[in-house]
Amino acid sequence: MGAERRARTRTGRPQATTHRELEMVALELFSRHGFDEVSVADIAAAAGISRRTFFRYYGSKNDAVWGEFDRLLAGMEARLADAPEGPLLEVITDAIVEFNSFPPEAVTAHRLRMSLILHTPALQAHSALRYADWRAVVARFAARVLHEPEDGFGPQLVAHVALAAALTAYEQWLAHEGRDLADLLREAFGRLRLDL
Numbered sequence: 001m002g003a004e005r006r007a008r009t010r011t012g013r014p015q016a017t018t019h020r021e022l023e024m025v026a027l028e029l030f031s032r033h034g035f036d037e038v039s040v041a042d043i044a045a046a047a048g049i050s051r052r053t054f055f056r057y058y059g060s061k062n063d064a065v066w067g068e069f070d071r072l073l074a075g076m077e078a079r080l081a082d083a084p085e086g087p088l089l090e091v092i093t094d095a096i097v098e099f100n101s102f103p104p105e106a107v108t109a110h111r112l113r114m115s116l117i118l119h120t121p122a123l124q125a126h127s128a129l130r131y132a133d134w135r136a137v138v139a140r141f142a143a144r145v146l147h148e149p150e151d152g153f154g155p156q157l158v159a160h161v162a163l164a165a166a167l168t169a170y171e172q173w174l175a176h177e178g179r180d181l182a183d184l185l186r187e188a189f190g191r192l193r194l195d196l
Contacts, residue, residue, distance in 0.1 A: 019068060022047050022057050026064035027112050035065070035120045062126040065116050069130060072099055073137055080141040088145050092138060092162055093189040097182045100166075111177075114170050135159035158194065165189050 025047040029038045040061050044054040058064045076099040083091045102110050117127055135156075142148075142155035149155070169184040 019057050022049075022054070023064055023067045024109060026061065027109055027116075030065070030116055031112055035061075035116055036122055060126075062123055065113055065123060066126075066130055067113065070133075073133060075099070077137045077140070080137065083141075088142060088158065089162075089189055089192055089194060091145075092141065092158070093186060095141075096162065096166055096189070097185050100181055100185060111174065115174055118167070118170060118174070131163055135163055138162045161192060161194065162189075165192060 022043070026038070026043045029043060029046055033042075038061065040054055041051055043061060043064065044051045047054070076095050079095045079098060080091065083095065117123055136150075136159070139150050139155040139159035142158040143150040143152065146152075146154045146158075165188040166185060169181065169188040172184050172188075173179055173181045
């Protein structure tokens, strides 16, 4: 009861009440102090919520870095499912560019997120799981187009190559601040030649 009263009368930063707000608090702390130095308790305190409330939003601080990845990935899968017929890689490219479209005010946070994901050793194992989910979406689409099983050689090759192209575009985007991510993604996929 006392802690609850203190939380209600706390001054300073307002309580975070959405996934996005909590994600922004976490990214800001990671940016200032480094991912390894920030705990869930630190994030919760900065957001004006309890650790228990943090875990209602995210399963771990690793998940906070990925933000609304699951929702965005579901959107990419829906886009691929509804895509008009066309060359396989072109359809995938359009879906991935859309998946990576953010309003201008979100670009700075997205750059920080991707820098953490790509360059923080502590996040690599967690990232592998997210990459597997992403590849599965691409493989399911490729399997339908190629009329092969999802775990077949062709769909798996497409999924792995697509992830490599996307990650290469991200690396270039982080290394060259003035470049446009959508342009880099289109360039990366434009250089691929898959004769399946």
